[in-house]
Amino acid sequence: MKNVIYSFLVLIGIFIHANTYAQKSHYLNFKTVEEMYAYFSYASGKLIISGHRGTIENQMPENSIASMKEVLKHTEAIFEVDPRLTKDGIAVMVHDETLDRTTTGRGKVKDFTWKELKKLSLKDHQGNPTGYKINTLEEMIKWAKGKTILNLDKKDLPLELTAEIIRKHNAYAWVWVTVHNVEQAKFFLDKNPKQYMSMHIRTKKDLEAFQNSGLPFDRMIVYIGPEIKDSNQEMYRFFKDKGVLCMISTAPTYDKLPSAEARAKQYRAVFADGARVLESDLPIEVSKSIKTP
Known part of the structure; x- marks a missing residue:
């Protein structure tokens, strides 16, 4: 009887711990593709934070599950990530063509097998080795279900393979x-x-090409550039009428400002200017900036 009671108490403890962790994390869990569409429509009124390659904050290695977990402790977010192919055809999460900057390895990703890459450690933004390992794309897709959105950028994966991996996991509601x-x-x-x-629709020519294509407007956000400028207003007006969210990526621009105060001012200005999605290397900072004017 004592063993039964002890086992019951252990189970209760595990449940409480798991529930507490879930409450501390900020998840996006879409049951259907249509539910996801509605969340990312202009009518929802949402301001969306996109972590560029996860985050580089808090000594996290970019383009990793670990970095995304860190962000979701602080805020809801989606994540732009970058898969590449190994020598033996495995999609792995390494942004650069080479391993040197983000891992303890050297050389091109495509020259190594997955078995070889598993031995490496990821580095943080300062180049320090961490305790984290390279993730595969499939690991990341499985992890992300019920938690967030993965936005797969185009590196060296053939389009056909990318489409097949998404189909295999029926991941259309979160990839x-x-x-x-x-x-x-x-x-x-x-x-x-x-x-x-x-x-990507950054110019009038890009917009005209999309309009002439006959493709639907109701299943996309639109990246229009990295900074605030007058010409963005025409884009904001056009896509607002279509119910489409526009994204600004501050990774190459305002993320580089020298102080947190200066960065926060620009993050708030991006949203005030009309963007509904802000992509940043510093998504935790972005979340704090819009919570504290």
């Missing part, structure tokens, strides 16, 4: 693809018309 032109958008929508995209 997006970044597309840089109409041809890439057509490819993914031909594979599955429910596929959600992060579409």
